[in-house]
Amino acid sequence: MVKNIRRSILIYLTVIIAIVSIYSLIFLFLMFKEGQHIPSQMVNVDPVTAVYWVIATMTTVGYGDVYFIGETGRIFSVIAAISGVIFLFGLLFPLVLTPWLDARVKSLLPTRVPSKLSDHLIICGYSPMVESLIEELEHQKTLFVVVERDEMIVKDLFEKGILCIHGDPSDKDTLDDANIRTANCLITNESDEMDANTILTAREMSDLRIIAILEDLSKRGYLEYAGASDVIAPKSILGSFIGRKAVDPTVSHLVGATEFLKDIEIIEFPIYPESELIGKSLRDAEIRKRTGCNIIGIWAGGEFSLNPQPAEVVKSNSILLAVGTEAQLLKLKKLVQVRRFWNRAMERKERLVVVGYGDVGKSIVDELKRAHAEFVVVDRNEDVLSGKGFDYVVGDGSNEEILVKAGVVSAATIIIALNIDTDAIFATLVARTLNPDAIILTRANAPICNKIYRAGADYVASVSIVVGQMVAKLAVTEHKEDVVILYEGIEIEKYHVRKGSPFAGKTLEELDIRSNVGCTVIGIEKEGRTVTDIRGNTTIEEDSILAIIGSKDQIRKFEEYEDMRSKSPEIVMIDKIGEIFR
Structure with a gap:
């Protein structure tokens, strides 16, 4: 310079x-x-x-x-x-x-991490996904450094107190400055071509684990050949997840359930039209009595209600967040009568409509094909649609005339998989106006879920948030990429109550965790025995495991509760199940 x-x-x-x-x-x-x-x-x-x-x-x-x-x-x-x-x-x-000014600015930017930094993650390239990833890593107290070539981004990260360095991630000197030889894992998050270059350089210098975030599915093999340990295709994974959600009513098993304690799972059930639960309060619905499940949350109109009151009324197109065993949850699935609504929709030829046929849309279509569902795809590019063996409409997915032509007015489910968020928002608005009763599932790139909910979506999946959570889990636990964190905004975490803890021997009513920090205990495991029927007189025993649900702030307050930040906490987090994907 x-x-x-x-x-x-x-x-x-x-x-x-x-x-x-x-x-x-x-x-x-x-x-x-x-x-x-x-x-x-x-x-x-x-x-x-x-x-x-x-x-x-x-x-x-x-x-x-x-x-x-x-x-x-x-x-x-x-x-x-x-x-x-x-x-x-x-x-x-x-x-x-x-x-000269550029040189002055760059001279003020960090270019090297502390020499003692080790067992850390190196994140190459910053994006909204990395923003979500950083939140997860900070929450898990995992050491990391961001390597970014853009001076302004590095300046912004540095001012926020995030450990970062300025440089080219594919340069040996830069990776040396990031202490690659003592790092645990390297995550590449630039273009596929840049990622390949970075992977080749990193593999020359270290045999550490390398996770590559893939943009183009056709280039997966090249990154693996370059030396990537794991290649994450976020759009493909997200599309598969949305597709499974869409066909959930057609299958008899549970789709998207996550086990958080022994034999205990959490899942969400959309309330489709004609469900007998519509218009009933949770008290009158007697869900626990009839199925054994606990309803720990309700999504309605884009707002999430954690620990809903018994008087809360179940509405059409709302979503219940339920906890129970597999058998209990299957009873609840039958209770919401999803299958009957779906079968009647199929009899009336009410097909699914998929708006957008990019990487996400293709994965959605693959899931629909596997479920033998009837659907039509809307996309601007006829070349990618022709000869695929399904019905399609060529045109702008946010155009009312095109959506009417695709059958949105009578569709049972509408999936908005457009690549641009503003287009997705407008398409959701148009679809909801045309069909107030349909279930609308929308994909998003940036974390703008609330805005899309206000536009009329029943379910929103954010690429950046999903991948951020997934990569965080993959980087620290070495799970494979099909272990998808299903939810967003609400976390479920497990804590081990050690001997001598002030929590031990006390009832939940005495601790009053919900009033003090806002979290809720949704399950307790002790010596292989799991309890989900949590009441005020439930006693917390030594050496038991608590499953806690709450927002990020509530979880943080819980960790601070009862001197959680002392050097020898009596309750320690042992696992992070995930965030509620919304």
């Missing part, structure tokens, strides 16, 4: 000296032509005067003591003044000042 600045200054000075010299010669020639070199004209025409006039004119100072009287000389004066502004100031900024 210093060499480049010196070179720029040398070029700048050379150009200026050359121009001043040429203009001085022209000045002398024109002065002699006008006869101003005659002593009686009281003008001392010599090289010094020539240089003096050129500099005064080019800098627009113009003292007026030396000037041309002829037309040609005056035209030259104008040319010298204009070119002076261009050459003196126009070249000064790009050749000298801008490189």
